[in-house]
Amino acid sequence: MSNSIETLIENMGQQVSISDFEVSYYQRDLAYVPPIMTKPLFNTKPDIVALPNSEEDLREFVNYAVKEKMPMIPRAGATTAYMNTVPVKGGMVIDLTRMNGIVDIDEENLMVEVWCGTPWLRLDRELNRKGFSLCSYPSSGVSATVGGWLNTEGYGVGSMRYGCFHDLIDSAHIYLPTGQEIDSSANSEYPLQWFVGKEGTLGIASRIRFRIRRKPEQEMHVALEIDSITTLNKIVAYLGAQEVVPDNIHIADQDCLLFQKQLGYEVPDISAFMLTITYQGNEQEIEQAQRDVNQIIADTAAKKMAPDIAQEEWDERLYALKIKRGGPSMLAAEVVLKLQNLQPFYQEVKKMKQRTAIYAHMMNHEYANVMVQYYADESKSLEYLFQMAKTKRIYDAAIKHGGRPYGTGIWNSVYNKRVHSAQTLTERMTIKQKLDPDGIMNPGKYYAPPALLNPTMFGLASGVANLTSDLFRIGKGR
Numbered sequence: 001m002s003n004s005i006e007t008l009i010e011n012m013g014q015q016v017s018i019s020d021f022e023v024s025y026y027q028r029d030l031a032y033v034p035p036i037m038t039k040p041l042f043n044t045k046p047d048i049v050a051l052p053n054s055e056e057d058l059r060e061f062v063n064y065a066v067k068e069k070m071p072m073i074p075r076a077g078a079t080t081a082y083m084n085t086v087p088v089k090g091g092m093v094i095d096l097t098r099m100n101g102i103v104d105i106d107e108e109n110l111m112v113e114v115w116c117g118t119p120w121l122r123l124d125r126e127l128n129r130k131g132f133s134l135c136s137y138p139s140s141g142v143s144a145t146v147g148g149w150l151n152t153e154g155y156g157v158g159s160m161r162y163g164c165f166h167d168l169i170d171s172a173h174i175y176l177p178t179g180q181e182i183d184s185s186a187n188s189e190y191p192l193q194w195f196v197g198k199e200g201t202l203g204i205a206s207r208i209r210f211r212i213r214r215k216p217e218q219e220m221h222v223a224l225e226i227d228s229i230t231t232l233n234k235i236v237a238y239l240g241a242q243e244v245v246p247d248n249i250h251i252a253d254q255d256c257l258l259f260q261k262q263l264g265y266e267v268p269d270i271s272a273f274m275l276t277i278t279y280q281g282n283e284q285e286i287e288q289a290q291r292d293v294n295q296i297i298a299d300t301a302a303k304k305m306a307p308d309i310a311q312e313e314w315d316e317r318l319y320a321l322k323i324k325r326g327g328p329s330m331l332a333a334e335v336v337l338k339l340q341n342l343q344p345f346y347q348e349v350k351k352m353k354q355r356t357a358i359y360a361h362m363m364n365h366e367y368a369n370v371m372v373q374y375y376a377d378e379s380k381s382l383e384y385l386f387q388m389a390k391t392k393r394i395y396d397a398a399i400k401h402g403g404r405p406y407g408t409g410i411w412n413s414v415y416n417k418r419v420h421s422a423q424t425l426t427e428r429m430t431i432k433q434k435l436d437p438d439g440i441m442n443p444g445k446y447y448a449p450p451a452l453l454n455p456t457m458f459g460l461a462s463g464v465a466n467l468t469s470d471l472f473r474i475g476k477g478r
Contacts, residue, residue, distance in 0.1 A: 082409020116147030240365025386475025
């Protein structure tokens, strides 16, 4: 142990851990990746785990990392599966979950300032008690945090009406990897647009101020059985163009419900898709929403389902991954697609020799965030590798139809040049080099794949794995 680490432990006490047992928990996120894939490429074991309780603690840890030129990796709920919050060069993982709660509510301007490690569900409940509500939040809101959503893509429940979370943010207090602290907003020297969605690679946001709303007076939930994605497109286009826009629209296919049924959940029998629509607002808005929904039902022959089904879908909105309980493991790929391209994408995915469940949130009236889930078994390493390779088929299908991966991290950085222009990638790297000249802020991800994860070789290896899987039925899952 170096003298500097000993000094840090002496100063910060139990807010620092170098215990092998404790730091081992930070070597993975939501998805398991076999050591055969990580050990040749990365050092995922943190040298230190830091657990700040306050702004002062965080400042101490950041300054230490800057002085020692030690990689620092911000982490909270770790609800992604791309290793966004996992070290690749060792270093210091800064666990921000202790920095949680409301700092201030600006009732006049409908703004709230919160600590970065605040879980969304807990925040919404606290706001509700005070007569306010969130505009939007992630579907992983039980564990996902405000800081985490700033750093990722920012679409989820409520985005249909209120847009991306990034557009709701007024400002953030951010620690740069040079030790400098800034207050970033849309028009500041270091604009907020530089930081949002960059997966913690440019700095650590400690406090975030963003827009909220008054607690809605009423809400309405409608579940529809629809026969096709063509019908979905008609419904979303119509409702998205009305004066009262739905707060949320999500869709589940038949296999998604059948997986739930096999686990003992009471789910309706459908022949194709179930669409759930939610409105929140005042009495007049809900009355107008009811008329709009009745009109589109009449126009499309969608079948309205029982009210208790719609209510249960809403109540379970934060548990989109509940079919994971049927494991032993679950693999998933998330993509962004234009609704008009969802049908051919869906058909390609369903042609895979792998049973998949499809669940999607409407980001707005044109785009959807689509999650493709399928069962796997991480205890069978060889089969699991073949099962992991199938995510490339899903991403390839999305890219073929004008889409892209939702989230980047390490694994999806191999698709960067296929989905982003050279100018966009150059601009990102220019900002990275400006703000992080020593390359210590969550290094080795987002901007480009690691050298040993060459996109061409990755594509070939995945292609061979998928062909072998088809021929010999290895890693078929169930």
